[in-house]
Amino acid sequence: MDEVQVVVAHSERATLRVGDVFLKVEADRERMDVEVEAMALAPVPTPRILWRKPPVLAIAAVPGRALGRLGEPSTASPAAWAAAGAAVRKLHDAPLPARPGRAGRRIDELTADLDSECELLVANGVLPADLVTRNRQVAEAALRPWTPVFTHGDLQIAHVFVDDDEITGIIDWSEAGRGDALYDLATLTLGHEEHLGDVVAGYGTDVDLDVIRAWWSLRSLLGVRWLIEHGFDPSAPGCEVDVLRSLM
Known part of the structure; x- marks a missing residue:
């Protein structure tokens, strides 16, 4: 019998894996709607939806392996990374979805x-003031x-799967929509x-590298x-705090 693996679990969502099936439990019904709609529209490989019964969405595992993990060296080839870039361009060139996404927040709000x-980071002593000031x-x-383009909204490398330098699937579309x-x-x-x-x-195509570093x-x-409050460690080697230090 396949074991139940907890992939991620916090107050907003939990994802379980049983064999080749992932069960996503969403606290927010709208995020599930966004994910289903985005996967139907995206012109790139996405997981197959097996069934949907809110608050649970069951999807099939995609073949291949993740492009990498934050905080760990990526073993994927330069060709695989380039293939990921090409897939992102294909997504960005697709017709705009109806909804704004995480990457589409208004400038004043952001x-x-x-x-x-x-x-708060400085007042609560989470990070040194000079580190926060420089990165701000x-x-x-x-x-x-x-x-605006069709954005994934949470395109971390663990969500991009490759096999033989080809993109086999992009997962976790709950933040998708119009964005930067x-x-x-x-x-x-x-x-x-x-x-x-x-x-x-x-x-x-040419991109503004200073804006990427700004993001x-x-x-x-x-x-x-948020990471600390939800049980993650942003100060682990190679993770968010190291990213902030690298930009000093």
Whole structure:
């Protein structure tokens, strides 16, 4: 009999694996709706939906292995990273979905949240003031007008699967929608700057690298306290705090 593996579990969602089936339990019904709609529209490989009975969504495992993990060296080849960039470009070139996504927050709202979060990080002694101040300055470059595209919204490398340097599946679409293309590229390369060139080569068009680095700072600053509060360690080697230090 297959064992039940807890893939992730926190107050917002839990994901269990039983054999080749993943069971996603969502506290927010709308996130499940977003995921199902996005997978139906995305022009890239996505998991097959087996059944849906809110709050549970059952999907089939995709073949291959994850492109990598945050905090760990990626064993994927440069060609695999380039293939990921090409898949992201294909997504970004697709017709816009109806909903705004995580990568599509309004600039004023995002700026207010970032400033508030930076104050809390310093006031509560979570991070040194100079580290927060410098990364807040770097993050400013991301707070600019952008043309909306179809974004994944949570394109971390653990969500991209490859086999023989081909993309076999992209998972976890609950944050998908209209958004900033460079947010996706930044999320994909967070903590793996050495592969940024491969991703951009596969993406096939010029991108503003300063904005990608700005998103690294912004995403990390906004994520540190949430990660701690939900049982993750952003100060582990290669993770968000190291990303912030690398941008000093």
